[in-house]
Amino acid sequence: MKSTLRPAEPGEIIPEDYFRRLTPAELFTTEAPLEVDLGCGNGSFSLEMAQQFPDRNFLAVERLLGxxxxxxxxxxxxxxxxxxxxxxxxxxxVEWLLPHASVSRLHLLFPDPWPKAKHHRRRLVQRDFLHALRKVLVPGGEFLFKTDHEDYFEWAREELALFDHFESLPWDEQNDELSFYPETAFEEQWRAEGRAVHQLRMRNPTA
Ligand SMILES: C[S@@+](CC[C@H](N)C(=O)[O-])C[C@H]1O[C@@H](n2cnc3c(N)ncnc32)[C@H](O)[C@@H]1O
Structure with missing residues (x-):
């Protein structure tokens, strides 16, 4: 029977088995802090970050093949x-593939806001996702979230408050960790249209 599997693109990860967690070595052969860009769109954020920080590893996750x-x-x-x-x-x-305690920063930048009330359950930032996120973050690892959608932002804040396992950190651009933080393609678009951007930064406690 003819195989329907497509070959991996250069640098693409196609897991051998989608029913077990990847090992860190399957993600990168070089050990370095891992950052994940979830729903990366055109990937401009990850591409710029990877160039700026050669001593960190970046995993860009996106569902669209193109x-x-x-x-x-x-x-x-x-x-x-x-x-x-x-x-x-x-x-x-996040729930099933990433190794536990492997991610130093997870960036969720301008995810689909699912504005209709009947679709809110599709929003990523909610209890089950946050429990899974906590498991994949290293102690002290961070979750960074940006959206132009005020209702989703309030929703995320409420979900994080209910979850109550992460500490809130200021989004301080003077901070070394945030002084280089490129605008994504969607951020550029929303800012050009004059929309406000909301952002939050949370940390998985070290103990
Ligand atoms: C609004 S765009 C934001 C892209 C990018 N983060 C930015 O700020 O420019 C959302 C992206 O997430 C991808 N996406 C949406 N739902 C997804 C899912 N469930 N799993 C993986 N990617 C998803 C979309 O294809 C799209 O590229």
């Missing part, structure tokens, strides 16, 4: 070895 292909092409043209791309559903990736 976008995955373009990011892989750009990463390979730039010679980036510390950026890999995973084509997969965001929630599944």
């Amino acid at each position: 976008r995955v292909r373009k990011i892989c092409k750009r990463a390979s043209e730039t010679g980036l070895k510390n950026l890999r791309v995973l084509r997969l559903e965001a929630r599944y990736t």
Whole structure:
């Protein structure tokens, strides 16, 4: 029977088995702090971050194949070895695939806000996701969230308050960790349209 599997793009991760967690070595052969860009869109954030921080590893997660292909092409043209791309559903990736205690920062930037009340249950930031996120973050690891959607922002704040396992950190651009934090393609678009951007930063406690 003819196989329907497609070959991996350069730098793409296609898991051998979607029913067990990846090991850190399957993600990157070089050990370094891991940052995840969940729902990375055109990947511009991950591409810039990976260039700026060669001593960190970046995993860009995106469900659309066309976008995955373009990011892989750009990463390979730039010679980036510390950026890999995973084509997969965001929630599944965090709940079932990422190794426990492996992620130093998870960036969720302008995710789909699912504005209709009947679709709110599709929003990523809610209890089950947060429990899974806590497991994959290292102690002291961070969750960074940005949205232009005020209602989703309030929702996320409430879910995080109910969850009550993360500490809130200021989004202080003077802080070394945030002094280089590129605007994503969606952020550029929303800011150009004059929309406000809301952001929050949470930390998984160390003890
Ligand atoms: C609004 S865009 C934001 C993209 C990027 N983070 C930015 O700020 O420019 C949301 C992205 O998440 C992807 N996406 C939406 N739902 C997803 C899911 N369940 N799993 C993986 N990717 C998803 C979409 O294909 C899209 O590229």
